[in-house]
Amino acid sequence: MNHLAVYDMDKTITYSPTWTRFLVETARVESPWRLGLLPVVALAGAAYALRLIGRARLKEIAQRLLLGRRIPEPVAERAAQRFAGRIDDSGVCAGARRQIAADREAGYRLVMATASYGFYAEAIAARLGFDAVIATGVVRTDGMIHAKIAGENCYGPAKLRMIEAWLAEQGIARRESYVRFYSDHASDAPALEWADVGIAVNPHPPLRAMAEVRGWSIEDWVR
Template sequence: MKRLALFDLDHTLIPTDSDHAWGRFMVEEGMVERARFERENLQFYEDYKAGCLDIDAYLRVALEPLSRYSRAELDRFHARFMAEVIAPQILPVARQLVDEHRKAGDLCCVVTATNAFVTRPIAQAFGIEHLIAVDPATEGDLPEARYTGLVKGMPSFQAGKIVRTEGWLAAMGLGWGDFEKSFFYSDSRNDIPLLEKVSDPVATNPDDTLRAHAERLGWPILELFKAT
């Protein structure tokens, strides 16, 4: 039987929050109004860490700037963001973790609450083909279609990660029972629902709440970035 390996992204495979970093990048590039966006970006980030994020309010603010630019313009911005901000954060220890699963033939997927525009190139940089992320809505189905600033479908956040993962598996004719083992690596208290769903949860660089939860249940704790 196959094995399934699911990975959160921010503070799990990379020692930073890609969505928060993209917000800072947009501020520095003049893509958004500095004072207001910095304030909101920081508050949403703190709410996420505290486990009380209003995902709908957050996504309205996070996705609206994408509607201001063509896809070609956004791709140019993102290429610089990857080179200047994200690439230095992709560390060998995280690549090794992913590569161990890929070489074992495991079905690998990044499951993140950050939107797909920001995260798809990051998942690809790890050699992971499959991505479950917040999907920004577009004005049409063409690859160059502009973003609307709205969300398409259910956000992959908290229990929504289970729903989205099960939908992804079902589209391939698969379910949890088709896997000998299912792994999920995450740092966040927000991911406890999906961690409890898989057979092999791994608290990875965990926040204090997840660490306490993992210790209580005897889950393994992995410190990828302890020395960073």
Template sequence: MQNTHTTARPRLALFDLDHTLIPFDSDYSWGEFTSRLGWNDPEAFKRQNDAFYADYKAGTLDIHAYCRFATAAIVRQGEAASVAAHARYMEEVVKKGLLPQALALVQSHQAAGDTVVIITATNEFVTRPIAQAFGVSELLGVALARDDAPGGTGWYTGEIAGVPSFREGKVRRMEEWMAARGLDWSAVHTTFYSDSINDVPLLERADVPVATNPDGPLRALATQRGWRILDLFA
């Protein structure tokens, strides 16, 4: 007799972070915060930060150039000062953006037994404590290279390590994450929440794409394709 029993695929709930789970861009706000600390020239930093952010929204961001810019202050300041400043940033900026409806959405997936992964184009230094505040241990942020040479600082260099989790890179990072666990796309059921047109490659790969607080281009695409639209912060 044929065995008709099938084992349910493990379920993954994937979340972008900025403007998806939190109602602001953590990389951008971290830059503003470090300017207030006097770590940057405020006017020059804001001008360049705004230009990079416009490139991001337009889908033309040079992620390597941006990462060098965004991490320059912590590279200069060193580990102890940077970690202490980030703790202040969490208290003064991030906590007010941890909204109940976003926390509840993450927790609903966790309660259902789904593995929750936050996958973001913001670097791991900025985003790790934010993911932890959501109770999420699996974070795929932009990995930062360290100066691990003999006699080196052991701290970040400003360069990206490996594949940046940006645009098509999010698909590759997810594939690397799954492969390390003996999984592939056919072996899992994936739901992916994102606000950004930059995340179309991963939205297209997910079993259930959810345009969450979507930007204009993504809202139009989601409407055209019949994807679910979730206005979490409405």
């Protein structure tokens, strides 16, 4: 039997979302002038709120504005390691650290499944001792990371599809696996239902209500 503990990242493991913070902190170091484009990023955010663009397109626009149309992989790696260090120092919920340690001790394979981009989420996951990362990919060519998503944005139903694809790639049969899934957000309902044990962590109100109806455990990892 394969024992898997699958964790969402933003606001489940971390106190707050990481994507915008990563963009702003990287722009501040690598291209400070790009911070002047933050109002344009805010306009894109408004377009998303009005459902004029999708979540994936918003991410691409924000990356293009704050990191550029493309960024050399060594620069991205340097930024990812720098950012992961700060998250590890002060951005990880104490309860998340305890649960990760408990799952590792119990023999679970630790998997991070996040809508964040893998090129920086992997650096955070490595510091926390995860065994694998399932995340949103980016287009890479000639040593450059482009402001364009490769494949699906790892969010909502797409996250479950990507988890299932990863299982297939690893040769892990679902019927021979026992899965725990942790998330703070109702968008992860498909994966929470699919798991053997679903845990609503630091849940926002819609997920809390859903968890109460469906009998999922509710945990507070912030306190």
